[in-house]
Amino acid sequence: MNQQARAILWAQYRTMRNFYPRNGAGGLILTAIINVIWYGMWVLGAYAVALTVKETRDRTLLFAILSPGLLLACIYWQVVPVLMASAGMSLQMRRLRVYPIPHQQLFNLEVMLRVSTAVEMLLMVTGAFIGTCLNPTLHFWYATALLPFVAFNLFVSAGIRDMITRLLGWRRIREAVTILAVLTAAIPQIALRNGVPVTWKQSFQSSLAWPLPWVSASHILSGMSSWVDWLSLSVWVAIGYAFGRWQFERGLQFDRESARSAGDEGVKEDSWMEGFFRLPGRVIPDPIGAMVEKEVRSLIRAPRFRLLFIMGFSFGLLIWLPMMLGRRHSAMGSYFLVVICAYAITLLSEVLIWNMLGFDRSAAQLYWLAPMRPRALLVAKNTAAILFVFLQILIITGVCLVFRLPVTVRMFLDTVAVCMLLLILLLSVGNYSSLRFPRPVDPRENWKRSAATKFQALLLLIYPVLAVPFAFAYYARSVWEAQWPFYTVVAVVAIAAFTAYSLSLDNAEMVANDQKERILTQLGQGEGPMTT
Numbered sequence: 212m213n214q215q216a217r218a219i220l221w222a223q224y225r226t227m228r229n230f231y232p233r234n235g236a237g238g239l240i241l242t243a244i245i246n247v248i249w250y251g252m253w254v255l256g257a258y259a260v261a262l263t264v265k266e267t268r269d270r271t272l273l274f275a276i277l278s279p280g281l282l283l284a285c286i287y288w289q290v291v292p293v294l295m296a297s298a299g300m301s302l303q304m305r306r307l308r309v310y311p312i313p314h315q316q317l318f319n320l321e322v323m324l325r326v327s328t329a330v331e332m333l334l335m336v337t338g339a340f341i342g343t344c345l346n347p348t349l350h351f352w353y354a355t356a357l358l359p360f361v362a363f364n365l366f367v368s369a370g371i372r373d374m375i376t377r378l379l380g381w382r383r384i385r386e387a388v389t390i391l392a393v394l395t396a397a398i399p400q401i402a403l404r405n406g407v408p409v410t411w412k413q414s415f416q417s418s419l420a421w422p423l424p425w426v427s428a429s430h431i432l433s434g435m436s437s438w439v440d441w442l443s444l445s446v447w448v449a450i451g452y453a454f455g456r457w458q459f460e461r462g463l464q465f466d467r468e469s470a471r472s473a474g475d476e477g478v479k480e481d482s483w484m485e486g487f488f489r490l491p492g493r494v495i496p497d498p499i500g501a502m503v504e505k506e507v508r509s510l511i512r513a514p515r516f517r518l519l520f521i522m523g524f525s526f527g528l529l530i531w532l533p534m535m536l537g538r539r540h541s542a543m544g545s546y547f548l549v550v551i552c553a554y555a556i557t558l559l560s561e562v563l564i565w566n567m568l569g570f571d572r573s574a575a576q577l578y579w580l581a582p583m584r585p586r587a588l589l590v591a592k593n594t595a596a597i598l599f600v601f602l603q604i605l606i607i608t609g610v611c612l613v614f615r616l617p618v619t620v621r622m623f624l625d626t627v628a629v630c631m632l633l634l635i636l637l638l639s640v641g642n643y644s645s646l647r648f649p650r651p652v653d654p655r656e657n658w659k660r661s662a663a664t665k666f667q668a669l670l671l672l673i674y675p676v677l678a679v680p681f682a683f684a685y686y687a688r689s690v691w692e693a694q695w696p697f698y699t700v701v702a703v704v705a706i707a708a709f710t711a712y713s714l715s716l717d718n719a720e721m722v723a724n725d726q727k728e729r730i731l732t733q734l735g736q737g738e739g740p741m742t743t
Contacts (some may be wrong), residue, residue, distance in 0.1 A: 236617050253331045257338030264342025265431075275434040277339065279426035281360065282489060286307065286337065288329045288364040289371055302726035317461050318369070326370040336361060339432065349434050356431035361443040363424050364450035373455075373462035423447075472636070495594065498583050502591030505596070510595065513654030518600065523555030524607045536690060547612060548618060549626040555603045556634055557674065562652070563596040564634075571654035573735035585723035586716050589645075593638050600634050601627070628701055629681050635708040636677045639715040646722045649733045680704045 222739040260280070310607060326333065336357050345353040419426055422443035430436040431444075491503035528551060547700045567589070568575045578588050611618045680700060687696035722732070 253334045258335040260338035261342035264339055268348050270433045270435055273430050277429040277432055279429055284332045285425055286331050315626050321369045322365050325365045356428045358446045360428040363451040364449050366455035370455035371459035373458040377462055385466050463632045477548055499591045503594045506595035515654050519558045523558050523603050527551045527554045548622055549629050551607055552604050552626050552630045564637050565644050566650050567592045567645040568649050570654045573653040574733050575734050579727055585720045589642050632704055632708050635712050639711040641717045643721040646719050649730050651734050
C-alpha cells in the first residue's frame with residue numbers, strides 16, 4: 212500500500228507540475244518565484260489568524276471571528292476542486308482500476324490528493340490551530356475540533372470533484388456546469404464592489420443557530436461548546452464520508468466515452484440550422500465557401516468553442532459592466548460596448564486566432580492533400596472567425612439593449628469597426644503562430660489548457676500593443692470633441708491592418724509549404740496515458 216500510495220502521489224505531483232508551462236531554467240525560476248510569493252502571502256495570512264486567535268480573550272468575539280472564517284474556508288475548499296476538475300489538473304482514479312488495488316485504498320488516496328487542492332486553507336486552519344493552542348483562556352484540546360472539520364471538507368471535496376467530473380462527461384450538461392463554475396468566479400468581485408447583500412447577511416446570522424460544521428467547530432474553538440457540537444461534527448464527518456465514497460464509486464463505474472456517444476446519438480440538425488450552415492457556401496465561392504461551411508459546422512459542435520463563445524456575452528458582461536458603469540468609472544460609460552466586445556475577442560482568440568489548426572489535429576493532413584493553396588485555407592478560417600466575432604458583437608449589443616443600456620447606432624458602428632480591425636490585426640499574427648506553433652487540442656474538452664509554448668508569453672505584449680492605436684483614436688475624439696480625429700485614426704489603422712494581413716498570408720503560406728512535415732507531426736501527437 213505504501214509503495215502504491217507513493218507512486219500515485221508522485222504521479223499527481225508530476226501531473227500538476229506538467230500542467231504549468233516550463234520554458235527552461237528561466238521558466239522554472241519564474242514559477243518558483245510566483246509560488247513563493249503566492250504561498251508566502253497565505254503563510255502571512257495564517258500568521259495573522261494565529262495572532263488574532265491567540266490575542267482574543269472575549270469568547271463571543273472569537274466565535275464571531277471564527278464562524279465566518281471557517282465558512283469561507285469551507286466554500287473555498289469545495290469551489291477549488293470544481294475548477295480543477297474542469298481544468299483537468301487531477302488524476303482520474305478510474306484509470307487505476309486495471310491495477311489490483313481495493314476501492315477503499317483508492318478512495319483513501321483520492322482523499323489524500325484532495326489535500327493538494329487546498330493547501331491555502333490548510334495553512335489558514337493551521338494558523339487557527341496554533342492560535343487556539345497558544346490562547347491562555349482556552350484549553351489546547353479545543354483545537355482538535357479542526358481535525359473533524361478538515362476531514363469533513365476532504366471527504367466532501369472528493370465527492371464534489373467526482374460528481375462534477377462525471378457531469379462534465381455528458382453532452383450539453385458539461386457546458387452548463389463549466390459556465391456556472393466560471394461565472395461563480397465573478398461573485399467575489401461583485402461582492403467587493405457592491406457589498407454583501409443584506410439578505411446574505413441575515414441568512415448567515417440565522418445559520419449561526421444551526422449545528423453546521425463551521426458553527427460547531429467555532430463553538431468548540433472559542434470554548435462555548437456543548438456535547439451537541441461534538442455530536443454535530445461527528446455526524447457531518449459521517450455524512451461527508453458517505454457522500455464522498457458514494458460519488459467516488461459512481462465515478463469509478465462511469466464510462467465517459469459511452470456518455471458522449473449516447474448524447475450524440477440521434478442528433479439531427481434543425482432546418483434553420485442547416486440553412487445557417489449552408490449560408491457561407493452559397494455566398495462565398497468554393498473552395499473557400501466550402502471550407503468556411505466546414506469551419507462553422509465543426510466549431511459550433513465543439514464544446515470548447517461553445518463554452519468560450521457563451522462566456523463572451525455572459526462572463527464579459529458580468530465582469531466589465533460594473534467596472535465601466537460604476538460611479539468611479541462613469542466617464543468610461545460610453546466605451547463599455549467596445550470593451551466588452553474586445554474582451555470577447557480575447558476569449559475566442561484561443562480557438563479562432565492563435566491555433567487555428569488545433570481542432571483539426573491529424574486530420575489537417577487533408578489540407579495539404581487537397582488541391583488548395585494554404586492561403587485559401589487561412590482565408591477560410593479567418594472568414595469563419597470574422598463571422599463568429601460579428602455574431603458575438605450582435606448578441607452582446609442585443610443583451611445590452613434588453614437591459615436598457617445606453618447603446619446608440621454610432622456606438623454600435625464604431626464598435627464593429629474597431630473590433631473588426633483589431634481582429635484583422637490579431638489574425639495577421641495568428642496566421643503565422645498557427646503554423647509556426649501548432650498544438651493539437653481536443654474540441655470535446657471544455658476547459659483544459661493545451662501544451663504551452665514560448666509564443667504564449669508574447670501574448671502579454673501583443674494585446675496591449677495592438678490596442679494602443681484604438682485607445683488613441685478614442686482619446687483624440689474626446690480631446691478635440693469631434694468625430695473626424697477618431698475616424699482619421701481608424702482609417703490609418705485600417706490601411707495598416709489590411710497591409711499586415713496581406714503580408715501575413717504570404718509569410719504563413721511559405722511556412723506551410725516549407726514545414727509541412729513538422730506541422731503535421733505536431734498536430735498528430737495524441738494525448739498520453741497520464742492525460743486527465
